[in-house]
């Protein structure tokens with residue numbers, strides 16, 4: 005038996021990659037005296053629009069994607085009596101923002117081939133009260149936006165994309181954020197494909213929506229702090245046009261974002277490399293590897309979700325315990341919303357209504373996948389998966 009000191013250190017499920025440029029930019033921000041929303045946030049927004057490559061887009065930085073989703077639905081006028089359709093197989097943030105506004109959430113099942121929202125199920129769930137649909141690009145793979153946008157156009161519904169996993173993801177060769185939906189929201193939470201600690205970006209092409217979102221992200225003020233100190237009108241003057249929120253991003257966070265965004269292409273390449281190594285290693289095992297995009301499209305590889313095949317005797321929970329015992333952190337994305345007490349009880353939901361999400365949930369595990377993993381880390385995960393399946 006090996007002594008304890010030879011044991012490999014625990015491999016966490018996720019780790020951010022923060023470089024010297026990010027650190028220097030944060031320090032520069034701290035020394036500049038401007039720590040809240042200011043010039044660096046503005047630059048981050050400009051860089052984000054430039055990255056998306058479409059100057060007609062408005063990119064608006066916020067302090068979380070949850071805040072951004074809330075602002076998007078608020079700007080679209082979602083309120084009591086309205087219904088918003090989304091996938092049960094998501095994080096609660098996607099759905100909770102609908103409830104903030106007093107509207108109702110209608111959860112639908114996933115397409116088992118993509119683990120993204122099932123567009124046919126969306127169609128069946130449409131009622132006269134339906135106002136909007138919120139697809140999630142699960143794991144970094146685009147939902148079937150061609151079919152969904154055709155459906156929502158036909159029924160006059162709004163679309164807010166929860167793109168928390170989808171930077172940079174493409175759909176039909178176009179970057180998520182540039183499609184014909186109303187609003188797209190990205191997350192820069194610690195474990196997302198780029199991070200500002202906490203943060204998010206709201207993107208829309210509609211100038212009226214952009215105006216409303218900008219106003220509501222900072223107390224319902226008719227202009228934000230940065231404009232106030234650079235515009236011609238007296239610096240102390242502002243107007244409150246609505247009871248808004250406190251959702252602005254700080255320059256400290258934006259300082260990180262500026263450099264994370266520059267590294268996004270390299271980050272995506274490394275994530276894809278790791279995903280390919282996993283795919284090859286697991287091809288002969290009794291598991292289902294994650295769905296891949298159509299040829300030519302980009303997967304952001306936010307998550308690597310493995311599903312245990314029907315013949316695998318070890319249960320999912322025991323499988324995760326075995327990986328932990330081998331020093332590998334993993335997770336489950338997600339415990340479906342129909343299983344969560346609040347959503348289950350409020351809408352009287354049962355697993356029988358969501359067979360694909362339920363089955364995927366019971367057999368799935370998210371493996372570590374992040375840019376700081378070495379090839380040896382990847383091999384270690386592969387070895388642990390093989391052993392855990394045996």
Ligand SMILES: *Cc1c(COP(=O)(O)O)cnc(C)c1O
Nearest residue numbers: 068069070095097168191192193
């Ligand atoms: C992370 C995440 C969010 C929330 O992002 P925050 O920036 O933490 O608010 C929303 N939806 C999905 C699918 C997520 O994974």
